[in-house]
Amino acid sequence: MIKTLVIDDEIGVLKSLEMLLSKEGYGVTTATSGSTGLSLAIGGGFDIVFTDLRLPDMSGLDIISQVREKSPSTQIILITGFASIETAVEAIKLGAYDYLTKPLSIDKVRIKVKRALEKRALTEEIVHLRQELSQCFGFESLIGKSQKMLEVFKIIRQTAESDSNVLITGESGTGKELVARATHYNSLRRNNRFVPVNCGAISKELIEAELFGYVRGAFTGAVSDRTGFLELASGGTLFLDEIGETTPAFQVKLLRVLQEGEFNKVGSPATTKVNVRIIAATNRNLEKAMADNSFREDLFYRLNVISLQIPPLRQRREDIPILVLHFLEKYSGKRSDKKVPGITPSALDALINHNYPGNVRELENAVEYAVAFSRGNEITSADLPKSIKTSGDSMPKILLKPMKAARCEFEKSFVLAALKECGGNISKTARLLDMHRQSLQQKIKELRIDFTPQEGD
Numbered sequence: 001m002i003k004t005l006v007i008d009d010e011i012g013v014l015k016s017l018e019m020l021l022s023k024e025g026y027g028v029t030t031a032t033s034g035s036t037g038l039s040l041a042i043g044g045g046f047d048i049v050f051t052d053l054r055l056p057d058m059s060g061l062d063i064i065s066q067v068r069e070k071s072p073s074t075q076i077i078l079i080t081g082f083a084s085i086e087t088a089v090e091a092i093k094l095g096a097y098d099y100l101t102k103p104l105s106i107d108k109v110r111i112k113v114k115r116a117l118e119k120r121a122l123t124e125e126i127v128h129l130r131q132e133l134s135q136c137f138g139f140e141s142l143i144g145k146s147q148k149m150l151e152v153f154k155i156i157r158q159t160a161e162s163d164s165n166v167l168i169t170g171e172s173g174t175g176k177e178l179v180a181r182a183t184h185y186n187s188l189r190r191n192n193r194f195v196p197v198n199c200g201a202i203s204k205e206l207i208e209a210e211l212f213g214y215v216r217g218a219f220t221g222a223v224s225d226r227t228g229f230l231e232l233a234s235g236g237t238l239f240l241d242e243i244g245e246t247t248p249a250f251q252v253k254l255l256r257v258l259q260e261g262e263f264n265k266v267g268s269p270a271t272t273k274v275n276v277r278i279i280a281a282t283n284r285n286l287e288k289a290m291a292d293n294s295f296r297e298d299l300f301y302r303l304n305v306i307s308l309q310i311p312p313l314r315q316r317r318e319d320i321p322i323l324v325l326h327f328l329e330k331y332s333g334k335r336s337d338k339k340v341p342g343i344t345p346s347a348l349d350a351l352i353n354h355n356y357p358g359n360v361r362e363l364e365n366a367v368e369y370a371v372a373f374s375r376g377n378e379i380t381s382a383d384l385p386k387s388i389k390t391s392g393d394s395m396p397k398i399l400l401k402p403m404k405a406a407r408c409e410f411e412k413s414f415v416l417a418a419l420k421e422c423g424g425n426i427s428k429t430a431r432l433l434d435m436h437r438q439s440l441q442q443k444i445k446e447l448r449i450d451f452t453p454q455e456g457d
Contacts, residue, residue: 002026002117005044007037007063008052008079013104017050020109034058042070048116050100053080053087061094068095073123075116079104122345126325142178143326146316152179152308159306160186165258167243167303168281170310173359176281177241179310184237189277192236197229200242207250209266218267230263230274237277243303244284244295251296258302278303285423313356313363320352323360327367328379340371342378350381354388412447415440419449 004026006017014030021028029044031037034055041049041063049067053060064076078091078099088099097116100108144150156179159166166183168176177196184194202210209218213228230238246254257263258278262271280303289295313320324343332340347370356362370383381389415433422428430440 002048003029003044003046004048004050004113005029005031005037005041005046006050007031007034007041007055007060008050009033009056010052013052013079013102016104017109020106021113024110024113026113034060034063038063038066041067041074045071046074047120048113049074049076050079051076053078053091061091064091064094064096073120075120077112077116118345122342122348125321126342142175142182143323144316144319145322146311146318148311148316149319152310153182155306155308156183156186159183161188162306163188163277164305165277165303166279166306166308167286167300168279168308168310169286170281170283171312171359172283173356173361174310174312175360176283176310177239179308180237180239180241180279180281183279183308184239184277187237187277189236193233194237194239195229195233196239196241198241200245204247204250207246208253211250212253212263212265214266215268218265222267225265228265230257230276231272233276234274235276237279240278240280242282243280244282244286244289248294248296251299255296255299255302258299313359317352320363321348323363324348324351324367327364328371331368331371335371340374340377340379344378344380347379347381347384350384350388408447411443412449415443415447415449 002025004021006014006021006028007030008014008017009032011032014032018028018030026048029040029046031040034051034057037049037051037055038058040046049063051060051063055063060078060080064078067074067076075097076095078088078096079102080087080099081102091099097119098112100112142153144152166180168179170176180196181194184190197211199207209222209226209228211228211230213226213231214222215225216222240254253263257274257276261275262273264271286295286300290297290300328340328343351363351366354363354366358365366385366388367379369385370379374380374383415429418429418432422432426440427437430437433440435443
C-alpha cells in the first residue's frame with residue numbers, strides 16, 4: 001500500500017486530506033507539529049509527505065531539506081496559504097516535488113499525488129539501475145544485463161586465459177570495439193598495448209605501410225623509418241576493425257603474421273618477429289565474401305578461433321534503460337549550466353520501443369541530443385530526436401480480415417524474418433524461436449514457406 005504522511009496544524013486541512021487520501025486507497029498518517037512529523041517522515045518509509053509551510057515549531061522548508069537528505073525517493077508536496085513564486089522556487093530547490101495552495105482543490109490533490117508517485121517509481125528505477133551499473137554487468141563501457149549480453153560476457157571471461165585469435169561479428173554500432181577492448185583487458189595481455197585499427201578508414205594503397213611500417217626511401221614521401229601498428233601492438237593486442245574491407249593481397253601478408261609470427265616492413269628485406277594477439281571485427285558476411293573470393297578462406301579460419309556474435313540492440317531491449325542511464329550521466333556532466341539527471345517515463349518508453357538501425361551508437365547519439373536540448377531537469381519526449389519521437393507514430397493502417405487469415409499471415413512473416421536473421425539455417429532459427437527443429441520444419445510446410453535451406457541443414 002502507498003504510504004502518505006500529512007503534517008499540518010490546521011485540523012480541517014488535516015482531516016480533509018486524510019479523508020481524500022483514504023478514499024483513494026492510500027495509507028495515511030497525520031501529525032500536527034513539525035518535530036513529530038519530521039520524526040515520522042525520516043523513519044516511516046513514506047512514499048509521499050504533505051507538509052504545511054508554517055508549523056508551530058518549525059518551517060516546512062526545514063522538513064523538506066531533512067527528509068530529502070534521509071529519504072531521497074520520498075516525494076514531498078508543500079502546502080501553503082501564503083503562496084508566492086519565491087516560496088515555491090525555494091521549496092523545489094530544496095527538493096520538494098511540488099506545492100499546493102489553500103484552500104485545497106480535490107482534483108489538484110489527486111493529480112499531484114498521481115504524478116508524484118510516477119516520479120517516485122522512476123526515481124527508484126534509476127537507483128536500481130545505478131546499483132546494476134556498479135555490479136559486473138559490463139566491462140569498461142560495455143554495458144548490458146540481458147541474457148544475450150551475459151553470454152557475451154561469459155565468453156570474454158572464458159577466454160581470459162587464452163591467447164587465441166578472436167573474430168567479432170555484428171551490425172554497425174553494436175559495440176564491437178568495446179567487446180575487443182574488454183577481451184584484451186580481461187586477458188593475460190592486459191598490461192600491454194591495445195592498438196585499434198579501422199581497416200575501412202585506411203586506403204588500400206596505404207594499409208600495408210600503416211600496419212607493417214616502412215623504412216626510409218621505401219616510397220615517395222618515406223623520409224624516415226616508421227613503426228607500424230603491428231609492431232606497436234607487440235606483446236599486446238591488435239584490433240583490426242572492418243577486416244572484411246581489406247584486399248586479398250593484404251590478407252596474404254596478414255596470414256603470414258598469424259602463421260609465422262613475422263613480417264617485413266615495406267621496403268625492407270629484413271624479417272621482424274612479433275608476438276601479438278589479433279582480434280578482428282566485421283559487419284560483413286564473411287562466408288559470402290569467401291564464396292565470391294573477396295576474402296580468403298584460410299585467413300577466416302585463422303581469425304575465427306574464438307567467435308563472438310554481438311546481438312543488435314533490438315534483440316536486447318531490456319538493456320536500453322541501463323544504457324540510457326549510462327549515457328545520461330556521461331553527457332549530463334558535459335553541460336556547464338546544469339545537470340540533467342532524469343528522464344520521464346514516456347521518453348524512456350519511446351527510447352525502449354525504437355528499432356535502432358544504428359544500434360547502441362544511435363541510442364547514445366539520441367541521449368546526447370536530448371541532454372543538449374533539454375530545458376528542464378529531466379529528458380521529456382519533446383527533447384528526443386524526431387526519428388525517435390515519430391517512429392511509433394508511423395504504424396500502417398490495418399486492413400481487417402478474418403482472425404485465422406491474419407494469424408497465418410503474421411506467423412508466416414514472423415518465421416520468414418527469423419529465417420532471414422539466421423541466414424536460412426533451420427537449427428539456428430529453431431533456437432532463436434525456442435522451438436524444436438522438427439516443429440519448425442512442420443510449421444514451414446504448414447505455412448507454405450518457400451526458401452532454400454542453408455547447406456548442412
